[in-house]
Amino acid sequence: MNIRLYGRVVLISGGASGMGASHARAFIAAGAAVMIGDIADEAGRRLSAELGERAAYVHLDVTSAADWERAVAETVRRFGELSVLVNNAGVLDGGPLGTYTKKQWQQVISVNLTGPFLGLSAARDALVAARPSSVINISSAAGIQGVAGMHAYTASKFGLRGLTKSAALELAPHGVRVNSVHPGGILTPMIGATEEVTVDRGADTRTRLGIPQEVSSLVVFLASTESSYCNGAEYLVDGGMTAGVIAN
Numbered sequence: 001m002n003i004r005l006y007g008r009v010v011l012i013s014g015g016a017s018g019m020g021a022s023h024a025r026a027f028i029a030a031g032a033a034v035m036i037g038d039i040a041d042e043a044g045r046r047l048s049a050e051l052g053e054r055a056a057y058v059h060l061d062v063t064s065a066a067d068w069e070r071a072v073a074e075t076v077r078r079f080g081e082l083s084v085l086v087n088n089a090g091v092l093d094g095g096p097l098g099t100y101t102k103k104q105w106q107q108v109i110s111v112n113l114t115g116p117f118l119g120l121s122a123a124r125d126a127l128v129a130a131r132p133s134s135v136i137n138i139s140s141a142a143g144i145q146g147v148a149g150m151h152a153y154t155a156s157k158f159g160l161r162g163l164t165k166s167a168a169l170e171l172a173p174h175g176v177r178v179n180s181v182h183p184g185g186i187l188t189p190m191i192g193a194t195e196e197v198t199v200d201r202g203a204d205t206r207t208r209l210g211i212p213q214e215v216s217s218l219v220v221f222l223a224s225t226e227s228s229y230c231n232g233a234e235y236l237v238d239g240g241m242t243a244g245v246i247a248n
């Protein structure tokens with residue numbers, strides 16, 4: 001058995017589909033136990049059943065502090081501790097200034113930025129108790145550079161990058177590392193892809209999209225003690241999207 005994360009207990013928000021589901025599979029393969037939290041109850045329960053006894057599902061709307069308290073308590077009750085938190089749940093929309101509404105803005109900020117804040121707040125004591133612990137905040141390439149018309153999404157992902165740093169500095173003395181991951185275009189339901197996609201991993205990364213597994217390997221690394229000196233930093237997995245302009 002792969003023992004890279006043996007005994008570690010992971011809570012993944014938005015773990016029922018897309019990258020969250022891929023992370024759950026990768027954590028199980030690395031020997032960890034995984035609590036999948038999501039609002040998509042049917043998909044979450046199905047994935048949990050598929051992953052076996054080291055997986056479980058809890059209903060978690062990341063905009064609800066009460067849901068976070070319950071998800072953390074349920075994780076500790078079921079698996080004995082909480083040592084890795086992956087703030088992965090996110091929503092995407094956009095529209096030009098003048099038509100993009102305050103309600104749309106608040107919904108995206110609420111899920112993508114307030115959600116991780118509530119998650120960190122609820123999980124803090126459990127993470128400290130399970131030290132060494134790791135928090136991975138799933139931001140975006142849109143947390144590194146702006147995207148035209150995607151105001152709330154860009155702001156939420158830049159905000160999450162900042163929250164990562166304030167939390168990392170505060171929690172470092174307590175044995176909890178906090179880092180952010182910044183994917184580029186990844187083939188998931190968020191951008192209309194099915195979960196069964198494959199790509200030619202040898203193809204030009206500038207002109208292809210990524211697949212969830214290419215992000216999961218970075219997330220697993222940041223969760224493990226192999227990354228024990230990585231803290232408060234941003235990790236790009238974008239095929240070079242933010243590296244600069246292509247001259248030819």
Ligand SMILES: NC(=O)c1ccc[n+]([C@@H]2O[C@H](COP(=O)([O-])OP(=O)(O)OC[C@H]3O[C@@H](n4cnc5c(N)ncnc54)[C@H](O)[C@@H]3O)[C@@H](O)[C@H]2O)c1
Nearest residue numbers: 014017018019039061062088089090140185186188189190
């Ligand atoms: N797909 C991409 O190209 C891409 C690129 C950069 C960053 N990201 C980020 O990666 C993360 C995962 O995205 P994905 O592409 O796998 O998307 P996805 O839509 O496939 O999965 C998102 C999951 O979050 C869940 N979710 C939505 N609102 C929630 C809420 N209020 N509470 C709990 N769960 C909720 C959904 O039910 C879904 O299971 C997101 O934070 C997204 O912003 C995605």
